Structure formats: C-alpha cells, structure tokens
Amino acid sequence: MANRVKQRMVAARLLQALPILVLATFIVFCLMQLIPGDVAVTLAGENASMERIQQIREAYGLNQPFLVQYGQWLAHAAQGELGTSLLSGEPVAHTIARTFPNTLLIAVYAVLVSVLVGVPLGILAATRAGSPLDSTIMGAASLGVAVPNFWFGMILVLFLALGLQWFPATGFVSPLEDFSGALWYATLPALALCTNGIAEVARQLRGSLVEIQSSQHVRTLHAKGLSPARILWKHGLKNVSVNLLTVVGLLFNKILAATVVVEAVFAIPGIGSSIVNAVLQGDFPVVQGAVLAMVVTVILVNLCTDLACTVLDPRIHA
Amino acid sequence: MTTASVSSSSSHAADEPGLARRVLSWLRGDPRAALSLLVLVLILGTALLAPWVAPYDPAHQDLEHMLEGPSAAHWLGTDDLGRDVLSRLIHGGANSLYAALLAVSVALLIGIPLGLIAGFVGGWTDVAISRLIDTFLSFPAIILAVAVTGAMGIGLTNAMFSVGLVFAPQIARLIRARTLVVRQELYVDAARCFGASPLRLLGRHVLPNAIQPVIVQSTLLLAVALLAEASLSFLGLGVQPPDVSWGAMIARGYLYMSLVPEQMYAPGLIIMITAVAFNALGESLRTALDPTARGHG
Numbered sequence: 001m002a003n004r005v006k007q008r009m010v011a012a013r014l015l016q017a018l019p020i021l022v023l024a025t026f027i028v029f030c031l032m033q034l035i036p037g038d039v040a041v042t043l044a045g046e047n048a049s050m051e052r053i054q055q056i057r058e059a060y061g062l063n064q065p066f067l068v069q070y071g072q073w074l075a076h077a078a079q080g081e082l083g084t085s086l087l088s089g090e091p092v093a094h095t096i097a098r099t100f101p102n103t104l105l106i107a108v109y110a111v112l113v114s115v116l117v118g119v120p121l122g123i124l125a126a127t128r129a130g131s132p133l134d135s136t137i138m139g140a141a142s143l144g145v146a147v148p149n150f151w152f153g154m155i156l157v158l159f160l161a162l163g164l165q166w167f168p169a170t171g172f173v174s175p176l177e178d179f180s181g182a183l184w185y186a187t188l189p190a191l192a193l194c195t196n197g198i199a200e201v202a203r204q205l206r207g208s209l210v211e212i213q214s215s216q217h218v219r220t221l222h223a224k225g226l227s228p229a230r231i232l233w234k235h236g237l238k239n240v241s242v243n244l245l246t247v248v249g250l251l252f253n254k255i256l257a258a259t260v261v262v263e264a265v266f267a268i269p270g271i272g273s274s275i276v277n278a279v280l281q282g283d284f285p286v287v288q289g290a291v292l293a294m295v296v297t298v299i300l301v302n303l304c305t306d307l308a309c310t311v312l313d314p315r316i317h318a
Numbered sequence: 319m320t321t322a323s324v325s326s327s328s329s330h331a332a333d334e335p336g337l338a339r340r341v342l343s344w345l346r347g348d349p350r351a352a353l354s355l356l357v358l359v360l361i362l363g364t365a366l367l368a369p370w371v372a373p374y375d376p377a378h379q380d381l382e383h384m385l386e387g388p389s390a391a392h393w394l395g396t397d398d399l400g401r402d403v404l405s406r407l408i409h410g411g412a413n414s415l416y417a418a419l420l421a422v423s424v425a426l427l428i429g430i431p432l433g434l435i436a437g438f439v440g441g442w443t444d445v446a447i448s449r450l451i452d453t454f455l456s457f458p459a460i461i462l463a464v465a466v467t468g469a470m471g472i473g474l475t476n477a478m479f480s481v482g483l484v485f486a487p488q489i490a491r492l493i494r495a496r497t498l499v500v501r502q503e504l505y506v507d508a509a510r511c512f513g514a515s516p517l518r519l520l521g522r523h524v525l526p527n528a529i530q531p532v533i534v535q536s537t538l539l540l541a542v543a544l545l546a547e548a549s550l551s552f553l554g555l556g557v558q559p560p561d562v563s564w565g566a567m568i569a570r571g572y573l574y575m576s577l578v579p580e581q582m583y584a585p586g587l588i589i590m591i592t593a594v595a596f597n598a599l600g601e602s603l604r605t606a607l608d609p610t611a612r613g614h615g
Contacts, residue, residue: 261460
C-alpha cells in the first residue's frame, strides 16, 4: 500500500519535471533573442559580407518562424549538437565535455565539505542551544553567508598558496586524466565555495533539531529516561535527514552558480569561465550551450533529491 | 463610507499605535537589529555624501605614490595608479549600494504583479506562472545573470537588471503564496460584495496583507544583490572603469595580490559587513513582522 502511494508520487514528480525542462530550454533559446540587433550580423562577426550573413541566416534557420527555430534548435540540442564556437570553431558540445568535469569536481567537492563540516557544527549548536558555543557557531555562520566567496578564495590563495605554499595558487588538471592531482588543485576553490554551504547546512540542521527537541514526543522520550544521545540519533537526525537532503539539493544549485567567479580567481578552465569568456567576447553559441548544460544538470539534481526525499520520507506511509 | 470601514479593518494591523513608536520599540527590543540599522545608515550616508566626505578625488592619479601601504595621508594606502583607496571605497560604496537597490527594485517590480496575478486569478494563469517561476528558480542564479548581461550588453545597470530578473521569481512565489491565503479572508470577500474592482481589491486589500514576507525577503536579497554586484564587477561584466565599485576594487586588488595584498582587504570586508547587516536586519524583521508572533490587539 505504502509502495503504491510512493510510486504514484515518484511518477507525479517525474511528470512535473518535464514541463520545467522544456520551459528551461525555451528560456535558454530566448536568451539569443535578447541580443540587440540582427543575430545573424552578430554571429557573422565584424566586417562580414552580405553573402556571409545570408549564409549564416540560412545555416541557423534564422529566416524561419520563431517557434520553428526553437523546435529545430531543441531537436539538435537533444542530439548533443549545440553549434560551434564563433571564435575557436570548436563544437560547443566538445567545450562542455572538456570544461564541465572540472566544474562538477569543484562543486561536488564543495558540497561534500559543506555537509561534512556543517552537519557536526549544526548538531553541536543544537545540542548546546543558547550556550556561548552555539552563538559562536551561529555567528560564524552569518559571516559564512555574507563573505564574497571569490574574495575568500583570494585570501586562501594569499595564505595557503603564496604564503605557506601548501596548495597551488592557480591552474588545474582534468579529473579525467589525473584524479588525485585534480583533487589537489580543487581543494582551495572548494574551500572558497563551501563557506556559504557550511553555514547553511549548520543553520538548517540546528533549526530543525531545536524544533524537534522541543516537540511533545521528544519531551516524552526524555521523561521516559532515554539518553539524550539516543534521542538525538534515533528521533532527531532520522527526521531531519530528509530535510537535509533538500538543503543539499538547493546548495548544489547555488554552489554550481558560484563556481563561475571562483573559477576566475583560480584560473580554472571550467564551464563557468567558458561562459564568462564567451560573454565577454560575444560568442553566443557557447553561452547558450553552456547555460543549457548547467540548467539541465540542476534540474536533474533537483529531481533526484526530490525523488530520494519521497522514497526516504518516513512520514509518507499510507 | 462602506469601503472606508472595510479597508480600515483590513489594514488596521499596519497603521495602529503609530508606526514610529512601533519601530522604536522593535529596535529597543532587538539591539542586533538596531546595530545593523546604524551600520547601514552610516555606510549609506557616507556613500551618499561621497563627494564631500571622501578625502580625495577617486579618479585622481598620483604616479609618485603607487601601491603604497596605509599612511597618514592615505589611510588605506593607494592603488596601482596612485589613487586613494579610502576615497575609492567611499565612492565605490555609492555604486555598489545603488546596484543592490536597483536589482531588488527590479525584482519587486516584476515579482509582485506576477505573484498577485497568479494567486488572485488562479486557474490556468496560476499554473502557467507557477511553472515559469519554478523554471527560473532552477537556473543557477549568477550564471543566468551573466548570460542575460552578455545578451543585453555589459555594464552595471544591465548587470543589476539581470540580477533583478533572476530574483523576481522568488518574490513572485512569496506573494503568490500569501495572496492565496489572503484572498480567502472575510474582509476581501466583503470588499468584493461591496463592488470593489479587482484592481482595488488587489491594491487596497490583498497586497498590504501579503507584503510582510516580501519586506523580509527584500532585505535579505539586498545582501545577495550586493554579493552579486561584487561577483559581476569582478568578472568585468558590471561597473566599467573609470567608475568604481567594491567588486571592481577587489578585481583590481586581485591583479596586484602578490605585491600588495592589503589592497583587497578593505573592499571585501566592507561587503561582508554590509551583507551581515542586511541579513541581521532581515532576520529581525522576520520575527518583528510575523503576525503569528505578535499578539492580536
């Protein structure tokens, strides 16, 4: 019975993701339309001949109605054909395949550190709610949310790379070629990215744990004489874990977005820096393709965390 | 006559025992909020009075005193062109705060009507707008802002307009949720029975009672917008030289990081302090404005 309900919820969530995915691709497509002037002229670059512009117009289907253009673009995108860079001529799909693993490594690394540090801090603050330790942790958390992460990255470079020389200051190796080397290069960027994440995980966890601890059923457990550690583990954390999963899902989105600046600080050839370079140089096919790749990733990650929540949530029993 | 009595009952929470007195008692009860407000007023005041307060012209180059450390003449030292860092910090503050306000205003101007329409009209309109909101929320925020800025043209105003566009769905979602609740209330029904037009219903009855969470969120968003300005200007998509902002100052400091690390401390710290103050104020407003936390009276 419970299974049937969960199956239906999973199916409903999957169906819900579909229109969002389609709408997202539409928005990314519309980005091109925001460019002032004739897209074909922009794409052809400066000093292009009329024939060249006409060629581009036909090649990109720009003489077709808007929705037809969208349909064609989507059909191509679905097959991984995202056009070619205007500057280097590299297929956009190759650019993404080359740069995205670097970005993903930093983002996942930062999410992991956020959880590994944020969870103990949150538990510590919650179990000693109201103590000086609690206010110190929460105070640090409010700094963690407010610090510009790329600036923090620069501070890390200053002290840990240029000063103590523990880590390389800039540069990167692809995790696909040399994973441990990549981890080495990814450590400072991940640390720069995780301040916000640690703070958010700790805050959320503390909040939900304090709420649960003051609830009727936990007070009853105290009265029954269960040890606080046991109560925290069996009744607190179990209930909170689903909550935490949602936070981590949202965190991934935020951290992935923030990589764009941190990559600039550490000169990492990630997808964020390829978006920024493409924007600065007017290379719109790269912007479009890379943004599409990121948004699809985020939607899929959100979908996965939501599905995991549905499956794990102990309250869903019919 | 009748509308007057209805509206007074709808908004009686907003204008009873004197706004000034309530603000005062709120600040007295919450020293952290009072401190944050004081810090923000100081920073904003200094930024607004920049031409009079700043010791030097922020663009004045003194090539005999480049990249100097703090001294009596230049409290925070000079940058790579011999410009006074303190003066640039003060002038940059004006641009950074303008940028944050611009982004949040754009978010409110787009988000509020969108949320009101979705929540009030309901049906397919609501479904369509809600899906749109969900979709926008799944975009990594800064990435979308970077891309929109690229399409519209690089510059501080365009960049912050993009950031506002990216924030708007958050506001819309909040307003929609509150509107759904408020439109069920008796006083809205009553006003409708008295023949109030939909626009009047929205403006006079629904919006004032749905706005509290938006005030809180806008305060918190100011902090996020400030960080977004710093990010975009750091990437070279925001403020353009010779103009200056806190983010642009960090970018400048980055170039000379190994030579004079002091260059980048001040702008980063001031961004952090301002963001902490906005956040603390927002959190405090959340409790102060929460209708469930305040006794009905």
